[in-house]
Amino acid sequence: MTAALLLVAVAALLWPGGAALRRRRLRRLTRGHRPPGRPALPPPAWPALAGAAAGAGGLLVSTPLVAALAAAVAGAGVRALLRQREGRRDEERLDALADALAALAAELRSGRPLEAATASAVTVCADDGSGAALARALRAPGSGAEALGTDLDRALTRVAAAVRLSERTGCSLAAVVGAVEDDLRARRRQRLELRSATAGPRASAALLAGLPLLGLAMGSGIGADPWAVLTTTVAGQVLLVLGVALEAAGLSWSARLVRRALR
Known part of the structure; x- marks a missing residue:
């Protein structure tokens, strides 16, 4: 019984909750600069780790069948938690991109050039990855690197298409950027309503x-x-x-x- 409790304690210490949450908050405060040291455990390793810990605990307190079932259930549960966390992270990226697009549209309407407006929008963006992707879509709209299929990529594809259209015809880029921002915020409100429902x-x-x-x-x-x-x-x-x-x-x-x- 003592060994089983020990395994449970070790699994609780290794669970990607408290320490990972503290590291994530620290990265947000430092704008994504990770201090030098040992790299964090990749997310795909957590289901295997949780399954091994649950299987070992089940083997100590019960039969091998229970250990196998416990390992499978623990691995599937951790995989579901990681999927939910990735979904929340995608929503945070979309919110950061919407804020950056709002800043970009305001800068363009005030008469600033595209390069200066892009730098201001990247500075405003709370997510470094979304800011870098927006900068690529604005500065190299013909690269096609933004068309990957997610909501974030589709929004960046529209921004890149608007930049190309503005370069060819001279139409207003601020109006299209504002429309993309409005669409992102409307989709966000729709997801919140569906989640409540x-x-x-x-x-x-x-x-x-x-x-x-x-x-x-x-x-x-x-x-x-x-x-x-x-x-x-x-x-x-x-x-x-x-x-x-x-x-x-x-x-x-x-x-x-x-x-x-x-x-």
């Missing part, structure tokens, strides 16, 4: 996912010991694997429905 189904899915654990706790409370039945008997192990598979399929399907609604 899907909050109920997401909460229901989370509640239903926790019901099997509640059933195990209630069975243990009345002395039935369902965990021993599920881990020591052949029929129980088959039911355990089937239940975990159905649980994972249900969560995956509900998450897919929510993602499709948010698009």
